[in-house]
């Protein structure tokens with residue numbers, strides 16, 4: 063190395079040299095090995111852009127990743143960089159035991175460390191299925207090298223008997239009809255081939271679509287790329303553009319911490335409310351904020367929810383699907399409608415402010431998917447934050463997907479002590495349950511299950527479903543799929559397994575939910591609660607030493623309000 067090279071900030075192959083005590087030797091070895099793959103000096107002597115490869119046969123939501131990688135590489139090379147693809151963990155919702163949430167932090171840690179360890183001047187993170195984008199954003203926030211998010215994109219809609227189907231809002235609805243005896247075995251089998259007809263992510267406003275919208279709103283993905291269907295040529299072009307832009311970010315040295323400031327989180331909350339977004343995004347945003355050294359402000363989310371209407375008419379809050387949102391103008395058009403709520407000076411990876419992104423929004427005459435502020439889908443926002451003696455550290459409800467008549471409700475508690483207990487008893491014909499009761503599920507939080515499963519959408523007990531009951535108030539310390547519908551209180555914190563008051567509820571107690579006043583309360587005298595508290599014991603799986611990742615998870619995972627991250631991964635000095 064010349065003296066000049068020694069003084070220049072390390073980039074390309076010189077970045078993060080493995081320590082052999084002799085920098086020149088380290089670079090020589092690195093070159094010798096990479097040349098084994100046939101690279102020339104010319105190829106190696108330029109900005110290196112890492113590309114995460116999250117393709118997996120177990121992850122059909124990422125089925126288009128190979129083509130996206132090819133296009134990112136093309137974009138990187140057109141802009142004069144060298145693309146280097148590398149594998150990371152891939153997580154699919156349906157193939158992750160015990161839960162995908164359990165694995166999200168593992169993916170975040172792995173991605174962060176591989177981005178940090180390998181020499182790259184910027185990284186294009188390709189994710190899509192629910193937990194992958196949050197894991198990548200957590201990684202990017204911590205590794206803090208120039209980064210751009212590229213999502214795989216939503217799948218196209220399915221069709222069955224003349225009806226349009228959406229994964230997975232209709233998965234649940236049709237399964238409920240099957241449970242109620244309205245759809246037979248043969249038909250439900252046919253439905254299983256039609257619900258998810260293409261590669262890509264669930265095309266209702268579930269967690270994957272929500273994160274696709276949020277990454278645009280936060281400025282960490284190129285504008286216009288969050289909603290393009292997975293199968294479309296524009297999706298491939300968005301990958302090429304992301305590759306090109308990654309080179310520009312590398313040259314400018316624009317880091318995630320410069321993009322993901324408090325303004326980005328404010329804008330994310332506005333978008334989340336306006337799209338009727340998944341409740342899971344609240345947990346993920348909290349985790350990303352923790353990586354940046356601040357707490358996600360649940361009160362601000364709630365406040366914005368009173369101001370920001372739901373404008374996007376997509377299932378499960380509305381009627382349509384992601385491809386329709388895309389052709390109606392996508393996120394730039396929505397952001398333009400929301401401009402009075404947004405911090406328009408926020409920077410984006412496009413290299414312009416969010417306000418400038420909005421000026422590019424397309425007008426689509428006659429579209430009815432992106433509503434105007436004067437004609438919203440729902441006048442209040444999607445998500446409300448509840449407090450009360452049952453949820454001292456908060457709980458949330460997606461009111462846009464709830465039954466209006468149940469938003470203020472008092473009822474008798476019917477308690478299930480675990481997911482297993484619920485599974486065993488919910489359909490018991492002798493279960494003492496009425497339509498106006500409140501179903502309670504506990505020990506389904508971050509530590510309790512473990513992995514905070516999407517069990518908060520408790521099924522309607524079969525005997526009530528057969529009587530035509532479609533919705534009941536259901537409360538838990540679990541999460542719920544962003545695609546589900548119902549009057550469902552989630553993320554109750556602290557969770558029952560760490561001694562939260564949800565663990566003190568007994569069958570027959572009276573519980574009151576009042577979304578207008580943001581309250582969730584248990585009507586039991588304090589001295590009786592104190593007596594019950596003395597009997598508290600954590601669930602059996604938490605007793606005794608644990609090994610491996612599961613042991614790390616049980617010891618370190620924090621509560622929903624902090625994002626279910628590991629405390630030691632929060633930004634230095636903020637633990």
Ligand code: FES
Pocket residue numbers: 123154155156190191192262263264268270
């Ligand atoms: Fe992957 Fe729904 S299962 S996005």
Ligand code: MG
Pocket residue numbers: 155192268269270543544545
């Ligand atoms: Mg989901």
